[in-house]
Amino acid sequence: ITRIAHNLIIDHFRQERNENTISNDEVAVDLLNDMRFSDKTIEEMLVNKQVFEDVKKMIRFLPANQREVLEMRYYEELSSALRPEAFMTVDLPRPEA
Numbered sequence: 001i002t003r004i005a006h007n008l009i010i011d012h013f014r015q016e017r018n019e020n021t022i023s024n025d026e027v028a029v030d031l032l033n034d035m036r037f038s039d040k041t042i043e044e045m046l047v048n049k050q051v052f053e054d055v056k057k058m059i060r061f062l063p064a065n066q067r068e069v070l071e072m073r074y075y076e077e078l079s080s081a082l083r084p085e086a087f088m089t090v091d092l093p094r095p096e097a
Contacts, residue, residue: 002062005055009074012052 040048059067 001058005058008051008055013074
């Protein structure tokens with residue numbers, strides 16, 4: 001479950017970084033998020049939103065130190081190179097092969 005949550009969070013933030021907004025001074029137009037120009041159906045978007053909300057809820061059940069690492073890495077966009085001590089002090093379970 002931890003690995004699934006991890007991957008979903010990474011996917012969400014990668015997608016968020018890659019989205020571009022085209023706008024002028026008067027009206028902001030987000031062409032890439034307009035359903036007329038989207039490859040995703042409304043159902044897919046709702047499922048993705050629900051999965052993301054479920055992952056956020058699951059993160060709340062993590063121990064504080066593991067939750068802090070996720071927040072630093074994905075919400076505050078800090079890489080492990082910037083805060084290696086935080087990642088080394090957290091006892092994260094190793095994924096099973």
